[in-house]
Amino acid sequence: MEGCPFEKRASLLKALAHPLRLRLVRGLLRCGCRNVGCMVEQTGQSQSCISQHLAKLKAAGIVRAVRNGNEIYYEVSDPRAAAVVAALLDDCKEDYHIAL
Numbered sequence: 001m002e003g004c005p006f007e008k009r010a011s012l013l014k015a016l017a018h019p020l021r022l023r024l025v026r027g028l029l030r031c032g033c034r035n036v037g038c039m040v041e042q043t044g045q046s047q048s049c050i051s052q053h054l055a056k057l058k059a060a061g062i063v064r065a066v067r068n069g070n071e072i073y074y075e076v077s078d079p080r081a082a083a084v085v086a087a088l089l090d091d092c093k094e095d096y097h098i099a100l
Contacts, residue, residue, distance in 0.1 A: 012080060015060035020045065021053045025062060025076060026085050032097035033066065033075040064099065075099040 016022050020043065027042060028034060039050045054074055057063045064077040076082060077099045086093040 009080075011060055012062065012078070012084065015057055015062055016081065016084060018053065018056075020049070021057055022085065022088070024050070024053060025057065025081060026089060026091070028063065028074060028076045029082055029085060029096040029098065030091075033073040033099070035071050035073050039074075066099075 016025065023043065024039060027039065031038075036047055036050050036054070039045075039054075040047050043050065054063060054065075058065060058074075062076060062078045062081045063074045066073045066075060075097070079098050082093055082096050082098050085091065086096065
């Protein structure tokens with residue numbers, strides 16, 4: 001059942017189902033690659049909270065981490081996640097930054 005397309009899609013939806021994770025993904029899509037510090041400033045959440053949610057998004061394959069010197073930046077790497085977020089929030093997907 002693991003290879004079932006419904007399982008993969010349900011996993012994507014589950015990862016996006018938390019309001020903060022949805023907000024983080026939308027922020028990355030709209031602003032491009034960002035580090036945890038930027039996300040802390042934007043959301044007012046703690047660094048550990050942001051990091052925990054990013055870990056779940058990364059495990060789901062929605063975001064990936066890119067190291068630049070001592071900093072780690074995150075970017076959305078799943079175009080399906082962008083399509084879901086655009087549909088949910090009435091955004092224009094063409095305005096999004098998606099790493100391929």
